[in-house]
Amino acid sequence: MDTNLKAYFDGLVGSLGKKVAEQKTARRLLAYETGRIGQKLFDDNYAHAWTGVFVPFEIFRAMDVGAVFIEFVGAMLAGTGSSASFLADAEGFGYTGDGCAYHRAMIGAARKELLGKPQLLIGATTPCDGGMKTILNVARMTGVEPFTLDIPYPPVTKDKVDWLVGQYGEMTRYIERLTGKKYDPERMKESARLSNKASAIVKELYELCKLRPAPITSDTLRNFQIVFALLMGGEEGVDVAETFLSETRAILDSGAVPPEKHRLLWVQNRIQFKNNIVTWLEEKYGAKIVVDELNHIYWDDLDEDNPLEGLAIRQITHPLNGPLEHRLAILDKLAREYSVDGAINPSHWGCRQNCGARQAMKDSLRAEGVPMINLDVDCVDPRNYFEGQILTRLQGFMEML
Amino acid sequence: MPTEKNENAADANSPSAGWFCGYTPIEILDAAGMTPVRITGERASSGVADSLMHTNICPYVKACLESAAGGKLNFLKGAVFTNGCDAQRRFYDIWRSVVPDVPAFLLAVPRRGDDAGALAFAARLAEFKAWAEATFATQITDDKLRESIRSYAKLRKALAGMDEARESGEIDMPGSRAMEIYLEAQKTPPAEALEMAQKEVAAAKARAAAGGAPKGPRLLLAGNMTDDPELARMFESYGATVVSDALCAGSRFSSTAPPDPDIPPLEALARAYLRKSPCPRMVDADDYASRLVRKIEATKPDGVVFHILKFCDAHLYDMPFIRDALRSAGVRTLIIEGDYTSGSGQLATRAQAFLETI
Numbered sequence: 001m002d003t004n005l006k007a008y009f010d011g012l013v014g015s016l017g018k019k020v021a022e023q024k025t026a027r028r029l030l031a032y033e034t035g036r037i038g039q040k041l042f043d044d045n046y047a048h049a050w051t052g053v054f055v056p057f058e059i060f061r062a063m064d065v066g067a068v069f070i071e072f073v074g075a076m077l078a079g080t081g082s083s084a085s086f087l088a089d090a091e092g093f094g095y096t097g098d099g100c101a102y103h104r105a106m107i108g109a110a111r112k113e114l115l116g117k118p119q120l121l122i123g124a125t126t127p128c129d130g131g132m133k134t135i136l137n138v139a140r141m142t143g144v145e146p147f148t149l150d151i152p153y154p155p156v157t158k159d160k161v162d163w164l165v166g167q168y169g170e171m172t173r174y175i176e177r178l179t180g181k182k183y184d185p186e187r188m189k190e191s192a193r194l195s196n197k198a199s200a201i202v203k204e205l206y207e208l209c210k211l212r213p214a215p216i217t218s219d220t221l222r223n224f225q226i227v228f229a230l231l232m233g234g235e236e237g238v239d240v241a242e243t244f245l246s247e248t249r250a251i252l253d254s255g256a257v258p259p260e261k262h263r264l265l266w267v268q269n270r271i272q273f274k275n276n277i278v279t280w281l282e283e284k285y286g287a288k289i290v291v292d293e294l295n296h297i298y299w300d301d302l303d304e305d306n307p308l309e310g311l312a313i314r315q316i317t318h319p320l321n322g323p324l325e326h327r328l329a330i331l332d333k334l335a336r337e338y339s340v341d342g343a344i345n346p347s348h349w350g351c352r353q354n355c356g357a358r359q360a361m362k363d364s365l366r367a368e369g370v371p372m373i374n375l376d377v378d379c380v381d382p383r384n385y386f387e388g389q390i391l392t393r394l395q396g397f398m399e400m401l
Numbered sequence: 402m403p404t405e406k407n408e409n410a411a412d413a414n415s416p417s418a419g420w421f422c423g424y425t426p427i428e429i430l431d432a433a434g435m436t437p438v439r440i441t442g443e444r445a446s447s448g449v450a451d452s453l454m455h456t457n458i459c460p461y462v463k464a465c466l467e468s469a470a471g472g473k474l475n476f477l478k479g480a481v482f483t484n485g486c487d488a489q490r491r492f493y494d495i496w497r498s499v500v501p502d503v504p505a506f507l508l509a510v511p512r513r514g515d516d517a518g519a520l521a522f523a524a525r526l527a528e529f530k531a532w533a534e535a536t537f538a539t540q541i542t543d544d545k546l547r548e549s550i551r552s553y554a555k556l557r558k559a560l561a562g563m564d565e566a567r568e569s570g571e572i573d574m575p576g577s578r579a580m581e582i583y584l585e586a587q588k589t590p591p592a593e594a595l596e597m598a599q600k601e602v603a604a605a606k607a608r609a610a611a612g613g614a615p616k617g618p619r620l621l622l623a624g625n626m627t628d629d630p631e632l633a634r635m636f637e638s639y640g641a642t643v644v645s646d647a648l649c650a651g652s653r654f655s656s657t658a659p660p661d662p663d664i665p666p667l668e669a670l671a672r673a674y675l676r677k678s679p680c681p682r683m684v685d686a687d688d689y690a691s692r693l694v695r696k697i698e699a700t701k702p703d704g705v706v707f708h709i710l711k712f713c714d715a716h717l718y719d720m721p722f723i724r725d726a727l728r729s730a731g732v733r734t735l736i737i738e739g740d741y742t743s744g745s746g747q748l749a750t751r752a753q754a755f756l757e758t759i
Contacts, residue, residue, distance in 0.1 A: 095717075095720075095721060096717040098457060125512050130714045133719065152521065163520075166517055322509070347455070352457070355454065356455060357491055357494060359452065
């Protein structure tokens with residue numbers, strides 16, 4: 001995959017569109033709608049933005065901005081087995097191999113103009129230094145003016161919310177100035193309404209996953225919410241959420257719930273390139289990932305008459321923002337509510353905010369009676385991945401469970 | 402050595418508060434009656450920090466964590482952390498379980514240095530002040546704060562003057578000594594530090610008057626939390642002179658301009674700190690490279706040694722662009738990734754080879 005991605009997204013949407021028309025499955029629909037987001041990066045009816053991972057996509061939706069977050073690109077390249085050449089390109093350019101491979105892959109992709117040229121570059125200071133720096137570096141490479149949201153830390157106070165809402169105002173003016181798109185409060189209200197609707201459905205879906213056995217497989221909600229965020233504020237998001245919910249209910253109703261012996265919590269992101277870990281866990285140990293840390297609606301509904309304030313609170317209280325205590329509390333809560341027996345943290349190499357927290361997460365979950373294993377895997381770079389070693393370690397972990 | 406100094410502070414029964422990041426307005430600690438002590442860590446690792454965090458975390462943070470885990474920072478009455486980077490943010494998290502008896506505060510420093518960022522920072526500084534008052538059982542009046550601001554402004558002015566004199570050759574002071582003076586100044590009450598710096602400069606001026614002068618290639622030492630004078634001393638041992646620096650614990654410390662006396666002191670501090678010579682953590686990261694280039698143009702070194710501690714995303718993500726900026730400035734550059742230990746044979750070989758090229 002070393003040419004422009006437009007053809008890739010066109011092909012993906014074309015083939016998945018036919019399949020969705022024949023049989024609308026949840027994963028298929030999610031992939032189809034994600035492909036359509038990718039298409040927007042090349043569609044002149046939309047402004048084109050590359051962004052940080054936890055930014056308010058509802059605002060972009062209300063302004064006809066087709067946006068993808070940079071880690072999505074790294075994950076997609078890994079998923080299609082093509083990240084290695086982009087990583088090598090970035091390293092040849094002088095990017096440290098000790099940094100996050102999601103970001104390095106994005107730098108390689110930008111250097112090779114895989115996604116064309118963005119009109120907008122919108123970063124944020126959370127969840128990590130690397131994400132913000134990558135956006136700024138792509139700005140240097142492309143000559144595109146960047147915008148950065150400086151996210152205050154919890155706890156929420158009025159001055160923090162006001163500051164962030166003020167930054168959203170700056171951001172919409174930045175989008176207007178660079179693209180000619182207009183911010184319309186009525187459209188924003190509609191985007192908030194649809195975001196709330198989708199969130200409510202996803203909450204219901206997650207409630208079903210707490211049942212024992214959970215009516216999902218380990219991969220049903222793989223990378224779900226982090227990608228789903230791209231659809232928030234649109235009808236597509238509601239459609240995808242409803243499809244996942246109805247499919248899961250149907251599994252429950254049919255009685256064909258996938259069996260499970262052990263229930264697992266997956267911390268942060270999945271391994272993005274092809275690997276056999278999840279299948280091996282299911283087949284050898286009957287172990288099922290019933291919850292991913294990032295599949296969690298932690299925020300209240302947005303006030304449709306004042307949506308920016310709700311978005312600000314959502315961004316400030318994101319579990320990965322600020323000190324660790326909030327994240328630990330949520331991990332513990334997920335472990336309890338989903339009745340998990342163990343947790344797996346890939347401990348993505350180069351992710352300082354995760355790696356620096358891993359012992360604290362382990363200790364916190366252990367206090368809940370949930371053991372956690374750190375795998376030490378680079379989730380995007382397959383070049384140093386030795387599955388045998390990982391499986392050996394997981395074997396010990398599973399036998400201990 | 403830094404660790405000995407920490408213990409000295411404890412021995413002297415001087416109430417001290419620890420700080421780590423250059424964006425910590427230490428004037429608030431001083432106004433609270435504490436000696437602000439910039440913490441430097443253990444050069445040798447026992448592996449404890451690796452087990453508490455990860456091998457791929459900033460070696461400075463882990464070195465400090467080693468000190469903390471070894472009980473060597475228990476003399477502190479409090480410790481102030483920032484969100485300077487992900488590693489420091491996590492250091493705060495781990496600190497609270499490793500050193501539960503030393504109260505910790507996490508100061509969220511904005512990355513945007515504009516007016517709104519400064520006002521947001523002033524609000525966080527009000528929280529920091531309240532924490533300091535509660536933790537150190539004192540009241541920080543505006544008068545006390547203004548006095549501390551004036552003290553540190555004098556110290557910074559003296560250190561900046563020392564740097565200018567080094568760069569111009571007006572004084573005879575090797576870079577290794579200047580690094581020691583900077584470190585001392587960041588672990589000592591400001592009035593004492595000022596006196597010490599003034600004495601050192603006077604002695605260096607006398608040496609220059611007696612014919613002492615920088616020898617060999619003139620080097621500029623740049624980087625992040627490079628706080629080991631042995632690095633400069635190694636280059637000096639091979640005949641070069643470090644005449645200038647762009648280091649977090651060096652000239653970036655003295656780059657904070659005097660806070661505006663005509664606005665509320667917390668806001669004045671917020672504005673001054675956000676406008677100092679920046680760390681690449683800031684949103685306007687180009688400011689970092691352009692200031693470095695301007696410094697090179699003003700100092701005209703024969704070479705730049707860019708020493709970066711490993712796993713520093715703020716610096717390393719920018720390295721291709723910093724490298725290009727330095728190339729454009731036409732100056733020979735040696736880029737070293739360090740691990741917070743005091744040098745190695747391989748480093749010495751690279752240093753010698755570099756000096757042979759200039």
